[in-house]
Amino acid sequence: MPLHLLNLLNISKKEIFSLIDLANNFKSENMSEYRQENLFPDKTVASIFCEPSTRTKLSFQIAAHNLGVRFLDFDLDNSSIQKGETLEDTIEAMAIMGVDMCVLRHPESSIHELAKKFTRIQFINAGEGSVGHPSQALLDLMTIKESKDKFENLKIAIVGDLDHSRVVSSFMEAIQIVGYKSITFCGHPDLCKNYIDNSIGMFEPDLEIALQEADVVMALRIQNERLAEKLSISSSDYIERFQLNIDSLKPANKDVILLHPGPVNFGIELSKEVVELDNCKIKNQIFNGVGMRMAILTKLFSQT
Numbered sequence: 001m002p003l004h005l006l007n008l009l010n011i012s013k014k015e016i017f018s019l020i021d022l023a024n025n026f027k028s029e030n031m032s033e034y035r036q037e038n039l040f041p042d043k044t045v046a047s048i049f050c051e052p053s054t055r056t057k058l059s060f061q062i063a064a065h066n067l068g069v070r071f072l073d074f075d076l077d078n079s080s081i082q083k084g085e086t087l088e089d090t091i092e093a094m095a096i097m098g099v100d101m102c103v104l105r106h107p108e109s110s111i112h113e114l115a116k117k118f119t120r121i122q123f124i125n126a127g128e129g130s131v132g133h134p135s136q137a138l139l140d141l142m143t144i145k146e147s148k149d150k151f152e153n154l155k156i157a158i159v160g161d162l163d164h165s166r167v168v169s170s171f172m173e174a175i176q177i178v179g180y181k182s183i184t185f186c187g188h189p190d191l192c193k194n195y196i197d198n199s200i201g202m203f204e205p206d207l208e209i210a211l212q213e214a215d216v217v218m219a220l221r222i223q224n225e226r227l228a229e230k231l232s233i234s235s236s237d238y239i240e241r242f243q244l245n246i247d248s249l250k251p252a253n254k255d256v257i258l259l260h261p262g263p264v265n266f267g268i269e270l271s272k273e274v275v276e277l278d279n280c281k282i283k284n285q286i287f288n289g290v291g292m293r294m295a296i297l298t299k300l301f302s303q304t
């Protein structure tokens with residue numbers, strides 16, 4: 001396991017499975033909550049979120065709390081960054097004050113340079129523009145493994161705004177490590193330009209064809225905040241062609257599982273009623289996020 005979690009390029013299948021096992025081992029006997037283990041009382045983590053977050057930030061915070069780690073929720077809007085201090089100088093100050101690890105979400109790929117510069121601080125990539133979100137991919141694999149025997153047998157369909165999704169970028173890294181049978185990318189061509197010619201999977205703009213016998217369907221929201229120009233499709237056409245709902249999911253396998261990293265724009269990429277289906281694992285993803293982040297913190301702190 002590397003010293004930082006920046007992406008999943010240097011992580012092995014064995015390490016991914018070990019993280020999933022560790023995350024599951026933190027679950028209580030009835031699997032409904034996580035055990036509190038005072039494993040790292042001398043460690044301090046600071047979160048720096050330069051983009052909004054609910055699941056990632058809170059789950060790292062809860063994970064740290066469960067492990068006895070001191071967690072500093074850095075308030076960017078009331079920090080000296082507002083007076084012109086750079087992110088680099090902010091992290092330097094944190095290092096001097098005794099911060100051991102930064103959990104960083106940033107619209108750009110600055111984390112890689114920061115990790116090279118600050119040898120005394122460990123870094124976790126909690127979302128890097130449209131480029132990566134490795135802890136999300138790991139919790140997605142954990143959630144799939146709860147329902148499916150073998151990754152190598154899986155037909156996977158990913159539907160939505162792929163081009164702006166850091167979740168799908170990291171998922172591609174992860175799934176190539178653990179194995180898969182096929183991947184179909186589906187969405188409006190304006191939102192899937194990077195996936196139309198792709199060696200990992202195939203692009204299929206027709207949702208009905210894309211979902212044929214799928215074992216895993218991952219829905220992605222349209223990231224309006226990252227769109228350079230207005231979409232050439234109306235909301236109603238988008239819903240008609242790409243919304244996942246009880247009817248549109250029919251071509252998938254009976255035991256298909258439905259994932260979405262959140263936040264969900266209900267009524268657009270997903271209908272509200274699918275959340276109540278047994279096949280829908282969105283709540284499991286949120287719950288597994290805490291365990292996976294406990295596992296990530298444990299493994300990274302064990303490297304030092």
Ligand code: CP
Pocket residue numbers: 052053054055056057127133136261262263
């Ligand atoms: N999945 C995810 O990254 O959600 P948040 O933006 O709420 O952290």
